[in-house]
Amino acid sequence: MSLSGILGHSQPLRVLRRAFVEGRVPTAYLFLGPPNVGKLTVALQFAKLLNCTAPEHLDDPELVDCCDQCPACMRIEAGSFADVLSVKPVVRIGRGAQTESTEFEGAVLTTEQIGDIISRAGGKLSRGKHKALIVARAETMNPEAGNRLLKTLEEPPPNTTLVLTSSSPSGMLPTVVSRCQKVSFHPVPLGELISGLSTKYPHVDPGLVETVARLCSGRAGWALSVLNMPDALMAREELLSLLLRLPEEPLVAAMSLSEELIRLAERWWMALNENSDAAHDVLTRSSDRVRRVALAEVLDLLGSALRxxxxxxxxxESLVLNRDHLHDLRDLAATFAPKNVRRAAAAVEQVQRHLRGNANVRLACELLLLQIMQTCRQGPGGMSV
Ligand SMILES: [Zn+2]
Structure with missing residues (x-):
């Protein structure tokens, strides 16, 4: 990948490219914007540009880019380049084990992680040209770590840039925020997403590309992960088929269907984490936490179908998100009264809220499916059938 491979974010990219071409890259950036919108992806590609040994279009602030092929670019992409360090909040997942994640509730940047960033900032360049130190969800660092980081920002080491990312900077020390150059990120507009994804995936069914673009709510990274992982697409297919089956299933099936929903959530998690050993380890050690995070996403998909x-x-029909299943959804819509669909959608939202708390995952899923099955049975006129 390179900067030109990023979908959307033309304004942030313009700011970064111009700073690079003009040799005015600041000591610290603060990338601001909603979660999962692409801040970390841009930070990493910018780190490649800063260290690339054969940058392209070097004198053009609109097009300058890394080559994506030199050893520096390849090592940065693989996460093994000494002058580029990226830290994400961590959460404990059992005795002596922790995992980096930007998704888990309660994940925080530890004092040790910020210590690593500070000592890397103070050290000499290894083989690169410019140290790029990336701190995701900077609002999760504690004030003590923030104060230590502030000292680095006040006495900036040469050839070093920190990139902090945050969706809620009010949780950060104001003194840290004021030392950073802010760059704002926004959800990628739908038209831009559809055309960008269609170019990247010319062999994928255009209806599916459009559906994923509509479902991602402007989070291009999410759309790319889903289109890259056949398992994720398969899990979504099975989720929709589960929804379509609900009117036919006896109420007593709610228990087994809830198991199915939980398995789908686990598959979704594995697929979006590229079926890696690390993701499997986290799932094994901390299945309840993974299920809550993954169910939130899977229930978003279910909610989109109900919407x-x-x-x-x-x-x-013009605003329908799941366009690749328009026909099936039209048939299902004929069995629902609008007020019952509203009730089913409200049940999904309620379960999502409960899952963010301490609700029992299995029970919450069972109740949800029961509620949706009961609303299907009330027929388009709102009467029980
Ligand atoms: Zn390169």
Whole structure:
């Protein structure tokens, strides 16, 4: 990948490229924007540009880019380049084990991680040209670590840039925020996503590309992960088929269907983490936490289908998200009264709230499916059938 391979974010890229071409890269950036919008991806590609041994379009602030082929670019991409360090919040997942994640509730940047960043900032360049030290979700560092980091920002080491990312900078020390140059990130507009994804995936069904673009709510990284992983697409297919089956299933099946939903969530998690050994380890050690995080996403997908049903029951197809299943959803919409779809969608939201708390995962899923099955049975006129 390179800067030109990033979908959207033209304004942040313009700011970064111009700073590079003009030799005015600041000591610290603060990338601001919603979670999972692509801040870390841009930070990493910018780190490649700073260290690339054969940058392209060097004199053009609109197009300058890393080569993506030299040893520096390849090592940075692989996470094994001494002058580029990236830290994410960690969470304990059992005795003596922890995992880096930007998704888990309660994950924090530790004093040791910030200590690593500070000592790397103070050290000499290894083989690179410019140290790039990336701190994800900077609002999760504690004030003590923030104060230590502030000292580094006040006495900036040469050829070093820190990139802090945050979706809620009010949780950061104001003195740290004020030392950083802010760069704002926004969700990628739908049209830009559809055209960018269609170019990247010319062999994927255009209906599916459009659906993923609509479902991702402007998070291009999410769309790329889903389109890259057949397992994720398969899990979504099975989720939709589970929803379509609900009107036919007896209420007593809620228990086994809830198991199915939980398995789908686990598959979703594994797929979006590229079926890696590390993801499997986290799932084994901390299955309850993984299920809560993954179910939130899977229930978002279920919620999107219910929202589509609501649009279809009111005869408005233009804003339907799951366009690749328009036909099936139209059929299902015929079995629902709009107020019942609304009730089912509200049940999904309620379960998501409960899962963020301490609700029992299995029980919450069972109740949700029961509620949706009962609303299906009330028929399009709102009467029990
Ligand atoms: Zn390169």
């Amino acid at each position: 589509d049903l609501l649009l279809l029951t009111s005869g408005d």
